Amino acid sequence: MTTQASTEKKAVILLSGGLDSATVVAMARAQGYSCYTMSFDYGQRHRAELQAAERVARDLGVIEHKVIGLNLNGIGGSALTDSSIDVPEAPSEGIPVTYVPARNTVFLSLALGWAEVLGARDIFIGVNAVDYSGYPDCRPEFVEAFETLANLATKAGVEGEGFRIQAPLQNLSKADIVQAGVKLGVDYSLTVSCYQADANGFACGKCDSCRLRAEGFAAAGISDPTRYF
Known part of the structure; x- marks a missing residue:
């Protein structure tokens, strides 16, 4: 008899609690994957996204949701991990100060480790090279290079x-x-995208992430459930 363990198609999915990563979980589930989601408590100022990730994982029926503690605020260098650097509220030229040094490399490395333990062969990440903030670790070249690694x-x-x-x-x-x-049933009211969301997940409506999110809902012709403070 073939056991479930030998036939199960598993995927590890990076889940931040934002719009993009929630959509990726739904996409993987629709493709028949058993979904294992991973979030990171890395010293980010918008920690409300962690509660959002838990809500999304529960709502989309993942098998296991894991939160890994990191100390990226220990090295700083980003408005998301260093409280002395303001989150910009206007579009930036070049790579913005909200870029967290090596973040996706670190996150994918840990997801890779868990995938190997689980026997999963697919790792999903919600990076985007169209409507995004210019981060170098969101480009197709990065994704391809990490797969090689x-x-x-x-x-x-x-x-x-x-x-x-x-x-x-x-x-x-x-x-x-x-x-x-x-179309895949994602409840976007559960998600938090804002770079400076308050403890209750209310958004500023001014940062780059809020702007891109609002523009996306408007262009899609769909009501935006974001709560603003």
Whole structure:
């Protein structure tokens, strides 16, 4: 008899609690994956996203949701981890100060470790190269390079059971993402996108992330459930 463990198609999904990552969980679930989600308490100023991630994971029926503690605020260098750097409330030129040094590299590395333990071969990340803030670790080149690394640096990769880094939002506009998520039943009222959300998850309506989110809902012709302070 074939056991469930041997046939189950597992995926580890990075879940921040925001709009994009919630959509990715729904997409993976729709593709038949058993979803294991991972969030990070990394010293971010918008910690309300962690509660949002738990709500999304519960609502979308993931198998297990794991929160990993990190101390990225120990190195600082970003408005999201250093309280002495203000979150900009106007579009920035170049790479903005909300970029967290090496964040997606660190997050994917830990997701890769968990995937190897679980026997999952697919890792999903909600990076986007269309409507995004200009972060270098959201580009297709980064995703491709990390997949190469994943298959060089792991026992599973060396033994021929390769990993895939899936970024299904890579070439979608924010409006496309919202429309896809609504079709898949994502409850966006559970999500928090704001870079300086308060403890209750209320958004500022001024930061880059709030602006992109609002523009996406408007372009999609869908009511935005974001709560603002």
